[in-house]
Amino acid sequence: MNASHTPGATDDVPTLLVKIFGKDRPGITAGLFDTLAAYSLDVVDIEQVVTRGRIVLCALVTQPPGGVEGDVRATVHGWAESMKLQAEILSGTGDNQPRGVGRSHVTVLGHPLTSRSTAGIAASITEAGGNIDRIFRLAKYPVTAVEFAVSGVPTEPLRSALAVEAASWGVDVAVVASGLQRRARRLVVMDVDSTLIQDEVIELFAAHAGCEDKVAEITAAAMRGELDFEQSLHARVALLAGLDASVVERVREQVRLTPGARTLIRTLRLLGYQVGVVSGGFTQVTDDLKERLGLDFAQANTLEIEGGRLTGRVTGEIVDRAGKARLLRRFAAEANVPLSGTVAIGDGANDLDMLNAAGLGVAFNAKQVVREAAHTAVNVPFLDTVLYLLGITREEVETARTDED
Incomplete structure (x- = not known):
């Protein structure tokens, strides 16, 4: 017996x-x-x-x-x-010792992941009062992604402790609370320029108007938070006055998706997520992206066109910093997803309200001010690495791709 x-x-x-x-x-x-x-x-x-x-x-x-x-x-x-x-x-x-109060998932992205950075992560977890209960690999390419299951320390203090040192180790570190909520996130909303795509759309238009230097200067100041977005938008769009409307199609053809963008969207949709974009750019491009990528939501500013030419004005609701957060809430309500179940991804100061409103805000190759304010940051040029922050493994990505095919 x-x-x-x-x-x-x-x-x-x-x-x-x-x-x-x-x-x-x-x-x-x-x-x-x-x-x-x-x-x-x-x-x-x-x-x-x-x-x-x-x-x-x-x-x-x-x-x-x-x-x-x-x-x-x-x-x-x-x-x-x-x-x-x-x-x-x-x-x-008996069994294993009971885990301490406070449980988190610590996702580490390295390109490469070195022994030194791994030692630094482990030591900082210990110094913060945490215990590493389990470690497993999420992905080996395009980055190495590993996840630490940690107990014994609340999520926020642990996040703060690791964020301080992550840059010096040359890795990205995301700390999220354990529990069903992590997998319950069902809506992902992204910025477009320099996030979903590699370009700044207004600069593509400006190149056709021969004023790209002036527009780029205004854009950079706005992204750093030094200028009011709406004022800078009107100033940049005014420089496009007189362009033939046929330029819209040429700009659409020039847009380059960020590496991993298709994989991210395809995988999320196959896993039952809804996906949307909000942009301080223009519906003339975001509507096309929505159709091409099968997005659920898309909202941006609209360039006014009269008589077959751009007027140098925008029409309708302005999508600025506050507007992006407002649209995140709108999309969440339409998707029947609580804000705690949303993920927002962006790179600029005008994304900050949206990132802070979401259940998880991800700064993607972002300005310093954005990295410091977001829940977590990704500093590798592959958008699909965001999947690992949701606990989705590379094997699941490949399976989703095979199932789709």
């Missing part, structure tokens, strides 16, 4: 920790538990990791009654030897 115990109440129950390691091959897990099944032992916990073809399989089981443990040990060692594996068996009491 096996040692009796109540599931979930194993603190005082004698247990055996069975550790198997060696070259991985099919049948190892089934073989170990077939061997243990002969003694009617109950499983308390299981962990298995395969790294570069080497397996480490740990099984925590209830201890057999007196007089039988020696037989169990001999049988497990004999099975392991027959499989050309090594076995280690340790007697003890």
Whole structure:
């Protein structure tokens, strides 16, 4: 008979920790538990990791009654030897130690991820009072992404502690609270210029008008937060007055998606997310992106066209810093998603209200002022790395892509 115990109440129950390691091959897990099944032992916990073809399989089981443990040990060692594996068996009491209050997921993105940066992350977690319960890899390309499950320290202090050092380690670090809410985020809203696409759309228009230097200067000042966005918008658009409306199609053809943009949107939609864009740019481009990429929402400013030419004015609601946050709330309401279930991605000062209003605000290759204010920052040029911040692995991305094909 096996040692009796109540599931979930194993603190005082004698247990055996069975550790198997060696070259991985099919049948190892089934073989170990077939061997243990002969003694009617109950499983308390299981962990298995395969790294570069080497397996480490740990099984925590209830201890057999007196007089039988020696037989169990001999049988497990004999099975392991027959499989050309090594076995280690340790007697003890109970399960894993209870995790501390406060649980977070710490996602680390490195390009590459170095031993030094990993050591720095681990040391800072410890110094903040946290314990690393588990580590696993989310992706190996286009960046290395790993996730630490941490307990023992509240999320906000941990985020602050790691954010201070992340830049010096050359990595991006995102800290989010554990729980169902992380996977419950169902709406992603992005800025367009220098986020979804590599370009600043108004500068593409300006190049056709021969005033790109003046427009770029005004754009840079606005993105740094030095100018009022609406005033800078009107000043830049005025420089486009007289352009033939056919320029719209030429600009659409020039727009370059950010690497990983299609993968991000395709994967999110296959996983049931809704996706939208808000832009201080122009509907003449965002409407086209919405159709091409299958977006659920899109809103931007509209260039006025009369008599086949741009008038140098915009019409309708102005999408500025406050407008982007307002649109995030509107999209969330239409999608029936609470704000806590939204993700916002942007790079400029006019994205800050939106990033702060969202459940998770991501600064993507952003200005310093934005990185400091957002929940987390991504500083690699691949937009699909945002998926890892949501706990979505590269394997899930590839599976979604295969399912779509």
